Amino acid sequence: MNFLGFELKRINPVLSEKKGFLNANFGGMVGRTPVNEKSVFGLSAYWAGVRRISESVAMLPVDVFKKVNGKRTMTDHPVEYLLNAESNYQTCAFDFTQILITSAINHGNGLAIIERDRFGTPTGLVNVSREICEPLKYDDELYWKVEVKEAANKQESLLVKDRDIINLRGFGSDPVIGLSAIQAHKQNLGLSIAAQDYGADFYNKGTRIDGYIEYAGVLKPETKDAINQQWTNNYGANGTRGTAILDAGSKYHRLGLPPQDAQFIETRKFQKNEIATILGIPSHMINEMDGATFSNIEHQSIEFVTYGIGSWIEKIEQEYRRKLLKESEKRNHYFKHNVDRLLRTDVKTKGEYYRLMTDIGAYTINDVLELEDRNSVQNGDERYVQINRIPIEQMAEYYKKDIPK
Numbered sequence: 001m002n003f004l005g006f007e008l009k010r011i012n013p014v015l016s017e018k019k020g021f022l023n024a025n026f027g028g029m030v031g032r033t034p035v036n037e038k039s040v041f042g043l044s045a046y047w048a049g050v051r052r053i054s055e056s057v058a059m060l061p062v063d064v065f066k067k068v069n070g071k072r073t074m075t076d077h078p079v080e081y082l083l084n085a086e087s088n089y090q091t092c093a094f095d096f097t098q099i100l101i102t103s104a105i106n107h108g109n110g111l112a113i114i115e116r117d118r119f120g121t122p123t124g125l126v127n128v129s130r131e132i133c134e135p136l137k138y139d140d141e142l143y144w145k146v147e148v149k150e151a152a153n154k155q156e157s158l159l160v161k162d163r164d165i166i167n168l169r170g171f172g173s174d175p176v177i178g179l180s181a182i183q184a185h186k187q188n189l190g191l192s193i194a195a196q197d198y199g200a201d202f203y204n205k206g207t208r209i210d211g212y213i214e215y216a217g218v219l220k221p222e223t224k225d226a227i228n229q230q231w232t233n234n235y236g237a238n239g240t241r242g243t244a245i246l247d248a249g250s251k252y253h254r255l256g257l258p259p260q261d262a263q264f265i266e267t268r269k270f271q272k273n274e275i276a277t278i279l280g281i282p283s284h285m286i287n288e289m290d291g292a293t294f295s296n297i298e299h300q301s302i303e304f305v306t307y308g309i310g311s312w313i314e315k316i317e318q319e320y321r322r323k324l325l326k327e328s329e330k331r332n333h334y335f336k337h338n339v340d341r342l343l344r345t346d347v348k349t350k351g352e353y354y355r356l357m358t359d360i361g362a363y364t365i366n367d368v369l370e371l372e373d374r375n376s377v378q379n380g381d382e383r384y385v386q387i388n389r390i391p392i393e394q395m396a397e398y399y400k401k402d403i404p405k
Contacts, residue, residue, distance in 0.1 A: 033194045035186040037106050043192050045272040048286040049279040050105055057309050057316070058097035060337040067332050075333070079122050079324045083335075088115070088124040099127045100168050101312060105279070107131070108178035110168035111144070113160060114323060122324050125166065135162075135176050142176070166323055168315060185278050192271040199268075214251045281308040305342050313337050340371060361385045 033039075040046045061084055064077035087096035096112070104110035107130035115124035132147040142162040149155060170178030182189060213227065276283040282300040285308070317335045325333050354371075357363040366380035382391045 033190045033197070035182060035190045035193065037182060039193055040106075040182055040189050043189070043196065043271075043275065045275040045286045046189070046192075046279075049275055049281055050102055052285050053105065053279060053281065053309055053312065054098040054101040055094075056304075056342060057101055057312055057337070058094045060313070060339060060341060062320075063336050063338060065334055065336055067334070077333070079320075082122060082125050083320070087112075088126050091125075091127065096125055096127060097316075100166070100316075103127070103130050104168045104170045104178060104312075105181050108170045108172065108180040108183075109133075110166075110170075112166040113146070114164045114166060116164070120326060133165075163323060166319055168312075168319060181278055188274050188278065192275065195267055195271065216250075279308075280311075302343065305339055313339070358384065359386050 041050075062080065064075050064080050065072045066075045082093065083097075084093050087093050091099075100110035100112060102110070109130050111128050111130055111133050113126045113128055114122050115126065117123050128146060134145040136143060136145055138159060143159045144162065144165050146158045146160055147155060148158060167176070169176070170180070172179040213231065219227070272286055273283050276286055282304055284300060285304060317337065320335045321330060321333070324335075354363065354368045358365065358368065361383040364381050364383055366376040369376055369380065384391065
């Protein structure tokens, strides 16, 4: 059968596992609380964390380098277009990477089928849901069973060789199957969902008291009801705001933050920190700002790049090298994400960095302009050093002039 441009084998039904067994392992129940991708995305902290990781990596340019005699040069490889512009006819490169990482976090594996031409060169990358893919051995070779629907909703099981599948594996000890963050931490996530649902139900029912009115003497029940109704109409949640006018002898007492409210807020903060720990990112990345300052946020942002998404970047680069390069290219070609976009700092610090790099001859003027997305200038490719800022190539002649004969 032809699928995505190349021939695939049908699976012998005897080899197929019980249908739907994978889906059951991507979540579960904690008490009466369902824990799955849909429910955990209802947690703003989890949504923000997964989005921050996947979109941060997706926004980084991916370059292909070739190393020859110890020197690396950037190459115009055909795969670069798939990774930076259009992965397939209906998916841009940003969306492709974002989906790949989100699936790896939530389901343990981010999968994509590699389309190739007759020469084996990749021509497209197509995301496939982890829920319709299952790894298995066939003729002593690793394949992926892919469930696809044909015309008239007919279900077909196809075999795709592992070398034709990008497999971004999540954390775990299995070399093929990664652990789903949702499954591995369903107790913590289930507690967060239950607490959020409880809080929403508690406040929706209006069971908190903002204040009370004190009257001298004893009021009849109908008088209390009338006063309460009038106050609610004038100053309640759906009423108009304004200045309250009270009868003589009455006082309004506003209550502070009730203990249950304070406890709920602390619980929410704890849940955010737990989710940040699960995802391996600093808490301020999901808007938990307790203890955060401008100075330590900058350092935490560097930690986010180094530890939060650094492992994902490394995994992607190595998997691309294994699957997207030809055998003749694997030894001297490699992929590299440009993380400078995430490490951009304030103008002053950046200016000092550029000055240092140009002073030691590491950057040219055009290198700096390129980093700032500006057009190059004439003679901007010369490298300078501090001694009167002359081209490096002229240093030998410069010193010869000062040597007495």
